[in-house]
Amino acid sequence: MINKLIDKIRKTNAPIVVGLDPMLNYVPKHIQDKAFAEYGETLEGAAEAIWQFNKGIVDATYDLIPAVKPQIAMYEQFGIPGLQAYKKTIDYCKSKDLVVIGDVKRGDIGSTSAAYAVGHLGKVQVGSKFYAGFDEDFATVNPYLGTDGVKPFVDVCKEENKGLFILVKTSNPSSGEFQDRIIDGRPLYEWVGEKVAQWGEDHMGNEYSYIGAVVGATYPEMGKVLRKIMPKTFILVPGYGAQGGKGADLVHFFNEDGLGAIVNSSRGIIAAYKQEKYASIGEQNYADASRKAVEDMAADISGALESR
Amino acid sequence: MINKLIDKIRKTNAPIVVGLDPMLNYVPKHIQDKAFAEYGETLEGAAEAIWQFNKGIVDATYDLIPAVKPQIAMYEQFGIPGLQAYKKTIDYCKSKDLVVIGDVKRGDIGSTSAAYAVGHLGKVQVGSKFYAGFDEDFATVNPYLGTDGVKPFVDVCKEENKGLFILVKTSNPSSGEFQDRIIDGRPLYEWVGEKVAQWGEDHMGNEYSYIGAVVGATYPEMGKVLRKIMPKTFILVPGYGAQGGKGADLVHFFNEDGLGAIVNSSRGIIAAYKQEKYASIGEQNYADASRKAVEDMAADISGALESR
Numbered sequence A, B: 001m002i003n004k005l006i007d008k009i010r011k012t013n014a015p016i017v018v019g020l021d022p023m024l025n026y027v028p029k030h031i032q033d034k035a036f037a038e039y040g041e042t043l044e045g046a047a048e049a050i051w052q053f054n055k056g057i058v059d060a061t062y063d064l065i066p067a068v069k070p071q072i073a074m075y076e077q078f079g080i081p082g083l084q085a086y087k088k089t090i091d092y093c094k095s096k097d098l099v100v101i102g103d104v105k106r107g108d109i110g111s112t113s114a115a116y117a118v119g120h121l122g123k124v125q126v127g128s129k130f131y132a133g134f135d136e137d138f139a140t141v142n143p144y145l146g147t148d149g150v151k152p153f154v155d156v157c158k159e160e161n162k163g164l165f166i167l168v169k170t171s172n173p174s175s176g177e178f179q180d181r182i183i184d185g186r187p188l189y190e191w192v193g194e195k196v197a198q199w200g201e202d203h204m205g206n207e208y209s210y211i212g213a214v215v216g217a218t219y220p221e222m223g224k225v226l227r228k229i230m231p232k233t234f235i236l237v238p239g240y241g242a243q244g245g246k247g248a249d250l251v252h253f254f255n256e257d258g259l260g261a262i263v264n265s266s267r268g269i270i271a272a273y274k275q276e277k278y279a280s281i282g283e284q285n286y287a288d289a290s291r292k293a294v295e296d297m298a299a300d301i302s303g304a305l306e307s308r
Helices: A001-014 A027-040 A043-061 A079-095 A110-118 A148-160 A175-180 A189-199 A220-229 A247-253 A275-279 A283-306 B002-012 B031-040 B044-063 B079-095 B112-119 B146-159 B173-179 B188-201 B220-229 B248-254 B274-281 B282-304
Strands: A016-018 A097-108 A124-126 A129-131 A136-143 A163-168 A211-215 A235-237 A261-267 B016-018 B099-106 B124-126 B129-131 B138-141 B163-169 B212-216 B235-237 B263-264
Touching: A001 A097, A016 A283, A027 A043, A027 A283, A043 A079, A043 A283, A043 B124, A079 A097, A079 B079, A079 B163, A097 B044, A097 B112, A124 B044, A129 B099, A129 B112, A136 B173, A148 A163, A148 B112, A148 B173, A163 A175, A163 A189, A163 A220, A163 B002, A175 A189, A175 B146, A175 B188, A189 A211, A189 A220, A189 B173, A211 A220, A220 A235, A220 A247, A235 A247, A247 A261, A247 A283, A261 A283, A275 A283, B002 B099, B016 B124, B016 B282, B031 B044, B031 B282, B044 B079, B079 B099, B079 B282, B112 B138, B112 B146, B129 B220, B146 B163, B146 B188, B163 B188, B163 B220, B188 B212, B188 B220, B212 B220, B220 B248, B235 B248, B248 B263, B248 B282, B263 B282, B274 B282
Parallel strands: A016 A261, A097 A136, A136 A163, A163 A211, A211 A235, A235 A261, B016 B263, B099 B138, B138 B163, B163 B212, B212 B235, B235 B263
Antiparallel strands: A124 A129, B124 B129
């Protein structure tokens, strides 16, 4: 799956992930109205609204991008109907040949991590049959519990040719509270980065490992160091756009081969129609605004990579 | 909710949580057969089997215990039908007046943490209406992302009089990889424990904070130190029984008032019928074996607390 992701990045020339993190207030009024007319102001109505919203964005952008990253929390907040919309979104994106990164940030120990891994990336056994519960291509994982929390995910990835992005340094302001604390002269995130590189050696693709890392765009200097510590690790970089990251901040996350990083933008793309820059496109044509935002983001990143 | 938990611990004289973490191979054959006869060997069949299994255990133990802790991973592995069984289990336990701790170990940043908090502990707005997605009483939370990952959970807890248990020191063998690393002379878990105590000051119940901590039974010496660092924090202690913790190891997790900790056992109770000790009770009567295991666990812990 890391090989497929790299192929698609090369073909689209866009190391970009669209974060499908729909807040209900991003969904244009005409879509909400239609969903509520059919299902009422219910969890089912909300789930229908975010699914239709997603579908519009995917239809308008799938030829430009290699991957999407639905954030499961945004669906989980609507209970079971929300999670049904999450599953529908995954299946639809896969039918469009997009790589799907489930931003689930799961993490537990032993058999519990194995259950998450099986549910999101593998197949669960029921009697003599096997079923995939959610079936994303990649999942994000929290490393706080150590190797025996991560290993069951890696094992399932090896069976299924799937991958992970493990949190190393997150994009939020208080990520430093624990992640930046100095241990034997180096910050915790470097120690985690080293472990990610080690875990990744166990499951290599052609050029990069199936086991990637998450490092926030908001910390470019740390990205530079981590890029060196984890040379064969693909880095998923959140925090572009709305969280403050710019193309020029991102160059250090990439290797000399122009690969090694994939940059996520969520609100900046899916709610682009709300920005002054794209306002003339209009709420009805929200998906066209998203397409334009993807094109602008791809140009920003290519420009920064070319001029480094 | 922390006040209710404490009341119920006093009434039952059992600082015990039953971990409803059903693996399909824990479910007696007659229950699996019945579920598969009705729904086939499908995700729906598996979900029905684990729900019926849970119901039997809850019916047999609810008068002896204050709380249950369903581990969502064990349901999530069966996709949407599994999560429907999770929700059914929560609702049924609440109808029996049990306190429900959702072992979800979620954690993200800002609006994403807020979405998890709303989905599990609060109410989400849809148009002019509000709905509770999962509606647990407590949730477990991963602290790796720092204060702005945890704060949105605390905010929802304050609105809803609900609570959290935040991972501090987990029970697994490799929990030390990051959690035990020394920062300015003290291990990371102590720094996290201090933060938990701070976060908890913001949302106090009568005697203890609504914001609790998770500290594994397998690390009693660390429990002793953390008990002092977090005097007003309730500690959820996993790892009793199957993971190796014993009553005598647990005394340091409790305060002098006999409160301050609640001990989880999962496999040791829900799959008790598989242990030699309870084998004579028989697979058909698996729930009676669980009741006996709860009684034995309560006696083990009371005995240890009385003889300290």
